[in-house]
Amino acid sequence: xxxxxxxxxxxxxxxxxxxxxxxxxxxxxxxxxxxxxxxxxxxxxxxxxxxxxxxxxxxxxxxxxxxxxxxxxxxxxxxxxxxxxxxxxxxxxxxxxxxxxxxxxxxxxxxxxxxxxxxxxxxxxxxxxxxxxxxxxxxxxxxxxxxxxxxxxxxxxxxxxxxxxxxxxxxxxxxxxxxxxxxxxxxxxxxxxxxxxxxxxx
Numbered sequence: 001x002x003x004x005x006x007x008x009x010x011x012x013x014x015x016x017x018x019x020x021x022x023x024x025x026x027x028x029x030x031x032x033x034x035x036x037x038x039x040x041x042x043x044x045x046x047x048x049x050x051x052x053x054x055x056x057x058x059x060x061x062x063x064x065x066x067x068x069x070x071x072x073x074x075x076x077x078x079x080x081x082x083x084x085x086x087x088x089x090x091x092x093x094x095x096x097x098x099x100x101x102x103x104x105x106x107x108x109x110x111x112x113x114x115x116x117x118x119x120x121x122x123x124x125x126x127x128x129x130x131x132x133x134x135x136x137x138x139x140x141x142x143x144x145x146x147x148x149x150x151x152x153x154x155x156x157x158x159x160x161x162x163x164x165x166x167x168x169x170x171x172x173x174x175x176x177x178x179x180x181x182x183x184x185x186x187x188x189x190x191x192x193x194x195x196x197x198x199x200x201x202x
Contacts, residue, residue: 004201005029007042009085011063013056014048015183019082022183026194036068043201045069045077049084053093053109053147056084057101066102073104078174078200080193086170086177087149095147105172107151114162117146124168124180125159132176132199133157133169139188141180143168148179174200 006028008016020030023046031038039045047069049056060066073079081089090101093109101109112118126137136158143160151170158169158178168179176196182189 003027003029004043004197005031005041006197007039007045008032009039009045009047009065009069010034011056011059011065013051013059014085015050015181016048018181018183019046019048022190022193023197026190026197028197034063034065036065039068040072040077043078044197045072045079047079047081047085047088049082049088051084053084053087053095053101054097054099056088057099060088060102070102070104073102073175076174078197079104079176080196080200081175081177082183083145083179083181086179087147089170089175089177090149090151093147104175105149105151105155105170105177107149107155107167107170109147110150111147112145112162112166114164114166117144118162119144122160122162122180125161125165126169127157127159130157130171132196133192135195136188136192139192141168141182141185141189141192143180145179149177176200
């Protein structure tokens with residue numbers, strides 16, 4: 001395997017340590033940074049995140065990273081958003097009022113209608129047969145969220161169910177978003193993360 005360099009975007013909101021440790025254990029070099037030059041030099045960017053959408057976007061703007069992330073994604077640099085990082089890829093969110101997102105994948109972040117919180121293990125269903133994701137079909141992943149990315153069908157690549165199905169994975173060309181935490185999902189999450197990194201960088 002080529003020893004790729006992963007740039008983990010540090011904007012002050014995120015579980016950098018567990019994401020870095022998982023990627024490092026797979027064999028990747030990791031650079032946790034908010035420096036645009038460091039991130040631009042990476043083979044792939046990971047946008048992690050925990051907490052509220054609006055506060056996260058404020059920090060991204062304060063560090064002048066919003067335009068940079070959009071430019072890098074649109075120029076073809078592979079990017080993966082995890083949990084809140086996936087939601088930040090959307091046009092906007094209704095969490096605590098309306099907040100604009102990065103607008104990299106069309107859709108809005110909405111409150112879950114079936115439960116106040118979705119915490120714990122749940123099975124994902126891969127939609128459309130994307131080879132990067134197909135090995136994770138019917139595998140259980142770890143979730144912790146109360147909002148979800150309502151994306152158009154053409155960008156939806158994974159679903160999960162509480163009572164009704166909802167989107168937990170999105171893709172638009174070189175950009176992938178995963179609502180669950182692959183870094184906390186044991187072997188299934190680790191394998192999926194490696195497949196997505198290699199698929200996007202191929």
